Amino acid sequence: MSDFLKIQGLEARIDADGTPKEILKGIDLEIPKGEIHAIMGPNGSGKSTLSYVLSGREDYEVTSGSATFKGEDLLALEPEERAALGMFLAFQSPVELPGVNNANFLRTAVNAVRRARGEDELDAVAFLKAVRAETKRLSMSDEMLKRAVNVGFSGGEKKRNEVLQMRLLQPSFAILDETDSGLDIDALRIVADGVNSLRGPDFSALVITHHQRLLDYIVPDRVHVMAKGKIIYSGGPEVAKTLEKQGYTQFLEAAA
């Protein structure tokens, strides 16, 4: 098995009003090429922190451990370098960018990544063609392209906009941080289709969720249970169903 994404003994903390707060307390996780893994866990278990540390947000300090992606030391790379290498984070709360036109933003991102990957940039016409095909698939109106990024978007529209970015940037590894939160069932299905359409031998994903519901649509190869900054249990897709029925208690007790 190749080293696609490999996390070993990862510890990280955040500065909380002057005192460091340990959030990740030794994460070990491997996600092979072509697999989709899910992480489930109660609030405050460190799921979102893991997604931010992997994508390069500066607020977190990694104090121990390592993470490699395609053989590169992931933690040494800038966020944009990680994106160029094929990583994508779908945000739990997509950020609003007043004054930044959505279509221009998407084109700038696509061309930045293409440039970094040594591909030709897309001109306005080619880009528009590509983006129109994707908005249609995601049942998004063209009007959303004309607005400022995520400004005035409903919760569902923001999540679709995340999936639109993912589809256009063609990552080889995507982290979906509670992409299902705040979505109705139709939006959930559209989002799940967006992810499933990328599924293949060259696409992996880490799906972070509270609910088993999303995993009915995006069926994972492995499910990890996270609590208190550690992965306390790993198993097949059936783990999600067990959690839905019985809650986290038995996993927490078993780990104690």
Place this chain on the structure above:
Amino acid sequence: MNVATTVQTSPGLEAFVGRSAGQGTALSAMGIPTRRVEAWRYTPLRAFADTVWAEAPALSDAQAQTVLAGLPLPEAGSCVVFANGRRVEALSSLSDSIVSTAAEAEDPLEDRFSAVLNAALVQDGLSVRIPAGTDAGMLALVSLTVGENISTHLRHRIVLEEGASLTLFDVNAGEGRYVTNPRLDIVVGKGARLTHVKLQQDSLTAGHLAIVAASVDGNGNYDSFTLNNGSELARHEVVAKLTAAHAQVHVNGIQIVDGSRLNDLTSMIYHAAPDCGSRQTVKTVLSESGQGVFQGKILVDRIAQKTDGYQMNQALLLSEKAQINSKPELEIYADDVKCSHGATVGALDDEQLFYLRSRGIPEAEARDILVRAFLLDALDLVTDETLRDLLQGSIRA
């Protein structure tokens, strides 16, 4: 309405004005203001007070042409070029709808240093009127200065008669270390409209001390926008008076300050009649050790009921060494007015920056996107699309 002028003469004054201003003039009485003069507290002229600014020598047409070629200029029906304080006939032409007039004296503005300096040393200028009911299209007014330790002092006067309209594109640029001190008098007649878009792109070692005196008659509109983009030290000062009902004044602008430069936008909007409106949106982006100044005074006369005044100034600090001084002032003597003002100072949002970078956009480009987003709603106030694009392209973000 005026406060007594505090006189603080600096030692460089005699040298500065030695060449032409006589004793007993307003300038010799005033002197070059020090920081103890409230109006210049945040904009120190010290660095310019110790130089002897010689009268600028004439520039050849070819030299002027070379500088001109490097400037962003739109297609304009009329164009007047001044080089080192002299009109370059070979590069100037006025359409039939713009009529040359003799220069006329306006309010000397004796309490304002830029006006007093200009009065003492004035050389040349453009004096025109737009006849009643005429749309005169666009006039490009270009002031070039090239040289070391020289100064230019132009004085222009533009009169729009009733119902006339004009778009003035006012470009200031040059090379070397110089002081440029233009005065522009504007008279907007009843129902007339002047759109004044200024690009201040003087040499990064120059001093730019500009003053605009505008008076706007009933239903007239003076709609101005200034991009303060150059100079070591630049003040764009506007004194505008709304003289009859339903007159409108807009004093909008963007300032881009980097290095150890200083850009200043100072305005006094005098509501002297009822039912008038004034609007100001000024945004300043500061990096490195850049300094920005915004001083905006709105004076509402007792008879100016139903005045609608709005003033917003916002600064984006990109460095810990950058500094903005913002001084809004409302002086209101009428009791039925709507005047609001706001000032904000902020930095780039880390979350927004991370969001852009996580999409593969390199940090420098991500910052540029956010700076331009910050400026967008100010830039959108430039109604002429060609000029707006041209200003946008000139911004050194």
